[in-house]
Amino acid sequence: MNNKWKIVLTGVTFSLALFIAPDAQASTYTVKHGDTLTKIAKAHNTTINQLKQWNKLSQDRIFIAQKLVVTPAKVVTPAKSAVSTVSKSPAVTKAATATTKTKTTAVSVVEEKVESPQNALSHTVMKGDNLTKIAKKYSISVASIKQLNNLKSDAIKVGQKLTISQQSTKDLAIEAPSAKTVEAEINFNQTADEAIEKQLKKEVALPGKVSQQTVRLYGQAIQAANAVLGTPYKYGGTTVDGFDCSGFVNYIFNSVGVQMDRKSSLMYFEQDTTKVAQPVPGDLVFFKNTFIPTISHMGIYLGNNEFIHAGSKGITISNIGEKYWSERFVAYKRLNNLK
Known part of the structure; x- marks a missing residue:
């Protein structure tokens, strides 16, 4: 908070105490597809360890639509009195300053319950759908869909409404990555299992015995x-x-x-x-x-x-x-x- 007091003095010594109201708001970031703690830390000029501390993360795993504190709340305490002496010039205007102490506090973030807000992007399951097909359609992983919808298995049913992202479609349009990036991410999700199988198939299995x-x-x-x-x-x-x-x-x-x-x-x-x-x-x-x-x-x-x-x-x-x-x-x- 930037407080400037303009004071007109006529040649007196004036004792001024500034009281600044605490700013309790922390800056947060909503995780998007493709994000990692490393990427988020770099984007917000902080470190992975600070992100984990502020958000009480015990590991590096994050999920789409999770809200992370990227700048903690700052509490500014009342400043001590500052004495400003101004010379005897009529109508002299000078900004009075005060020495302040800033205390940074870690903010506890509770994971959001997996619910579907009104402005969430969602998908209604149709005949022939499965999680893999839906994940490909929205460029998201199966694991993320299960996390967002608290699914314990891959079983879904026709008519079921699935949360795909907790961002509004308007926000998605604004923040949408380039077509090239989307294509790369979709390709990655589609071919991950195929790449694993391809790698294993080209290897000749080693015997069970070793030297x-x-x-x-x-x-x-x-x-x-x-x-x-x-x-x-x-x-x-x-x-x-x-x-x-x-x-x-x-x-x-x-x-x-x-x-x-x-x-x-x-x-x-x-x-x-x-x-x-x-x-x-x-x-x-x-x-x-x-x-x-x-x-x-x-x-x-x-x-x-x-x-x-x-x-x-x-x-x-x-x-x-x-x-x-x-x-x-x-x-x-x-x-x-x-x-």
């Missing part, structure tokens, strides 16, 4: 992984201060002498690994659709259907048979430089 040297390395890797159980999740993390999923795998294998460049789960899946006929403890396991509709998560297989990975709660052991993981499981694979 004694790899058995030894795998044993060391699993031991190193268990040693960091409980380490917190950290986006982009590759150290014991915090890991993300690919950063964790990168750290573990490099620590036992297996060279791995820092890459994403998708890049490891496509560039550095080959599918296996039968996994052995130490092989890698890949998942899709954890937050984007392609390969988006990985971990180290431990045997007995278990794997160790960097999840939202940090380094933990999970079971691939659990509903969440079984629905997203893609393949077991092995690093190309191991035999």
Whole structure:
């Protein structure tokens, strides 16, 4: 808030106290298709950690139509008295200033309930519709439609009204990306599963057995992984201060002498690994659709259907048979430089 007081003084010493009303409003941003915390942070000149703190996010996952605080509320306290002495010139006009203290407070944001506001963009299910078809039509992911409508499965029925976006159609027209961008995003959503299948089909499955040297390395890797159980999740993390999923795998294998460049789960899946006929403890396991509709998560297989990975709660052991993981499981694979 910019307060300027113009004061005409006739040669006296005047004590002025400014009281500025608190500005309790925070700036918010509504997540759109294709957004990430990195992209939003750059656009609003802030950091991912600040966004997560202001919005009480425990992980980097966001969803379409979610409101995020991008500038926290500022509370300006009353200023201390400022003494301004003005010379004896008649009708002298001068802006009086005061020293103020500004306190920045984090604003708690509660996730919006999945409801359909009157101005929301929606779709009424027709005969022949399914979530994949609807998602393609509106350039949105199936996961986002399910999130917006609180769907526990892919089942929908004729006549059902689905929220597609919580922005008005007017806003969508104003904020619509270029045709080229839309085409690229639609193409990505349409071909994500096809690309995964294509990658796996061109690979020749490796045998279930590995060399004694790899058995030894795998044993060391699993031991190193268990040693960091409980380490917190950290986006982009590759150290014991915090890991993300690919950063964790990168750290573990490099620590036992297996060279791995820092890459994403998708890049490891496509560039550095080959599918296996039968996994052995130490092989890698890949998942899709954890937050984007392609390969988006990985971990180290431990045997007995278990794997160790960097999840939202940090380094933990999970079971691939659990509903969440079984629905997203893609393949077991092995690093190309191991035999």
